[in-house]
Amino acid sequence: MKFCRKFICCLLPGFLLILQCCSSFQNRRSEASFYALDDFTLVPKIDAHVHIRTLDTAFISQAGEDQFRLLSIVVDEAPGIDVQQQFAISQNHKFPERVAFATTFSLQNFNSDHWAQQTTKTLQQSFNNGAIAVKIYKNIGMELKDQSGNMVMIDDPKFKPVLAFIAQAHIPVVGHFGEPRNCWLPMEQMTMNTDKRYYTRHPEFYMYLHPEYPSYNDQLNARDRMLEQNPNLRFIGAHLGSMEWNTDELAKRLDRFPNMAVDMAARISHLQFQTMQDWQKVHDFFIQYQDRLIYGTDRIADGTKTPEEMKNFVHDAWLNDWKFFCTGDTMRSGSFEGLFKGLQLPKTVADKIYFKNAEAWFPGMKKMKR
Secondary structure, three states: OHHHHHHHHHHHHHHHHHHHHHHHHHHHHHHHHEOOHHHHHHOOEEEEEEEEOOOOOHHHHHHHHOOEEEEEEOOOOOOOHHHHHHHHHHHHHHOOOOEEEEEEOOOOOOOOOOHHHHHHHHHHHHHHOOOOEEEEOOOOOOOOEOOOOOEOOOOOHHHHHHHHHHHHOOOOEEEOOOOOHHHHOOHHHOOOHHHHHHHHHOHHHOHHHOOOOOOHHHHHHHHHHHHHHOOOOOEEEHHHHOOOOOHHHHHHHHHHOOOEEEEOOOOHHHHHHHHHHHHHHHHHHHHHOOOOEEOOOOEEEOOOOOHHHHHHHHHHHHHHHHHHHHOOOEEEOOOOOOEEEOOOOEHHHHHHHHHHHHHHHOHHHHHOOO
16 A cells, blocks of 8 residues: 555656646647737738728838738729729739729619620720729619619629629629618617717618618629529628628528628628627637638728828727637727627638638739738
8 A cells, every 4th residue: 555655656746747738738739729919910911891092001001010911992982983993003003012903883874785895895904904803882772773763783684794704704793782781770770889870970871761772681682693693703792791780691691602702891890799699609600601701891091091090090990800800808899889709710710811711712812922
């Protein structure tokens, strides 16, 4: 018995040392599996949804400091397509390693018999000038009308040759159809305080007050029919595909359409809100669909901010999003009430969201240096 006790006493320090080493190894392994807040400026990233409408370079300068490449998207709205495209081309030429751009097309003369032919010609010129994607905007489905005064949706046959041309050119489409679901809900049912404030100030855009316009489901159904008709079109649904309110609904579309991904521009707060109800479900959604989710912010540089204001504006947003995706810290949003926890996604998933998926879905981004 004395021998056994003596033998055990001799083994115990070694056993404890092994346990300590294993624990230390597990801690180091855990630390190696996730990014920390301090890793923010060390990791290559892409913001795949911005709008640079100025020759000022503060936005681009901050992108360099924070290790971001940018996809600047031209939209069919003020200050006009041609003006935006000139800014985009200029910044792309000055900073080819930092800025790529997506073009768009005009709906002017849509009811003309020659509209589709002229549109494909204009798009080809944009591709020749360096555009790596095409933006299709929400004015289709919310503003555009045919000769009879009916609202035109994206599945209208007149878009068929244009979409086929884009697909044949192997150019991806960034599609923004409809608005957040809150736009069709009574004010008291809206989830975002930011939406409540916006639609209070702009009742003309508040679809709940305008039942004569296509419904929320009308917008998504038209988009889905378009995707069914164009299986070879590489499609990125802007703003979480306007299904920002429910990851289950978004998952259904991603399962249904293998040619579809989504960016998260201006909708990350909706994901944060959902984590308060079911953190695990949102986390698991990112794990399951890690190849279909693309980081973006919808930040606009239009010369209305000083260079210092612009740099702080984008840096603060980028850093806050990094904290949400990469750490498990408790956070607060200015868009809604309550506390939520960061997703703390593994490095492999964070890398896909932050740059690998953008490179995969926008092949033109691969040509830019990391």
